[in-house]
Amino acid sequence: MGAVTDKALDDPARRAIRGDGTTEDEWNDWPGLARLPAIDAEQLVPAGARVVVVAPHPDDEVLAVGGLLAQLAQQGREVVVIAVTDGTASHRGSAVWPPERLARNRPRESLRALERLGLSIEPVRLELPDGGLQAMQAMLAAQLVSLLRPRDVVFTTWRRDGHPDHEATGQACALAAASAGARLVEVP
Ligand SMILES: [Zn+2]
Numbered sequence: 670m671g672a673v674t675d676k677a678l679d680d681p682a683r684r685a686i687r688g689d690g691t692t693e694d695e696w697n698d699w700p701g702l703a704r705l706p707a708i709d710a711e712q713l714v715p716a717g718a719r720v721v722v723v724a725p726h727p728d729d730e731v732l733a734v735g736g737l738l739a740q741l742a743q744q745g746r747e748v749v750v751i752a753v754t755d756g757t758a759s760h761r762g763s764a765v766w767p768p769e770r771l772a773r774n775r776p777r778e779s780l781r782a783l784e785r786l787g788l789s790i791e792p793v794r795l796e797l798p799d800g801g802l803q804a805m806q807a808m809l810a811a812q813l814v815s816l817l818r819p820r821d822v823v824f825t826t827w828r829r830d831g832h833p834d835h836e837a838t839g840q841a842c843a844l845a846a847a848s849a850g851a852r853l854v855e856v857p
Contacts (some may be wrong), residue, residue, distance in 0.1 A: 671735065689747035710740045714822045718749045721817060721851070722788040724792070725838040726756040726799060733856040734824050735786060742787030750792040751816060752776060753809065753838055760800035765848065802837035809838065813845035821851040828855060 685823035696702060714720050720741055724730040730738070730750050741748055756775040757835035779792060782855070795812060797805055817823065823846050839855050846853040 673805040686769035710737055710744070711747070713737070714741065714746060715820075716793045717820075718852075719818060719821045720746055721751060721821045722822045723751045723753065723813065723823060723842050724746070724779075724800060724839060725753045725826055725832075725834040726759070727752050727754075727775040727792075728756070729826060729835070730783075730792075731782045731786070731824065732777065734849045735782070737824075738783070738788060741785040748788055748790060749816075750779075750788075751813070752779065752815060754790040754797050754834070755794065756799050758777045800834060802834040802841075806837045806841050809841040810844040810848075813841060814848050817845055817849035821846075822854060823851050824854045824856055826855065829856065839842065 671733040720738075722730045722734060722738070724733070730752075730841055738748060748772060755772040757771045759775070774786035774796060776792065781794070783790060793816065795809070797809060802809060826835035826839050828836055828843065830836050830839065842855075843853055845851070
């Protein structure tokens with residue numbers, strides 16, 4: 670991430686994910702990190718606002734805002750998690766992890782993880798196709814509009830994340846949040 674410039678981010682091919690992702694050390698060395706202001710849970714989610722986490726795949730909610738969710742759970746805040754897909758395309762061609770098994774296990778793992786963070790909530794599952802969200806962006810946005818309320822704070826994956834499903838979900842959330850009068854926070 671350290672070498673990535675804004676210009677490079679304009680090219681989707683340059684954003685595409687290759688290899689093993691960005692290490693913690695690379696993130697910590699990124700100069701942009703030092704420029705970001707510190708912010709706490711109360712500032713991110715004003716009193717009385719509901720938190721809606723929109724996860725393209727089961728695990729994105731924990732990877733994106735797990736620490737924040739634990740803080741919000743401690744404060745007794747209202748949290749809704751929307752699972753866009755069941756993550757059935759994570760092990761393509763695997764005999765051990767076929768899509769049916771993933772569809773059972775990944776949502777269950779997400780539920781257990783939320784429990785560990787202090788949230789006894791069942792994610793809303795939209796069951797859209799894993800790997801196919803770019804083609805369904807408008808439909809996803811329409812579904813989200815019906816689930817969002819004004820003044821909700823919506824957390825989701827960044828529109829320029831590099832993963833096509835994450836980018837499509839970020840775009841759909843931006844449209845839906847603007848239409849519903851909700852606040853959007855995109856998470857890299
Ligand atoms: Zn994901």
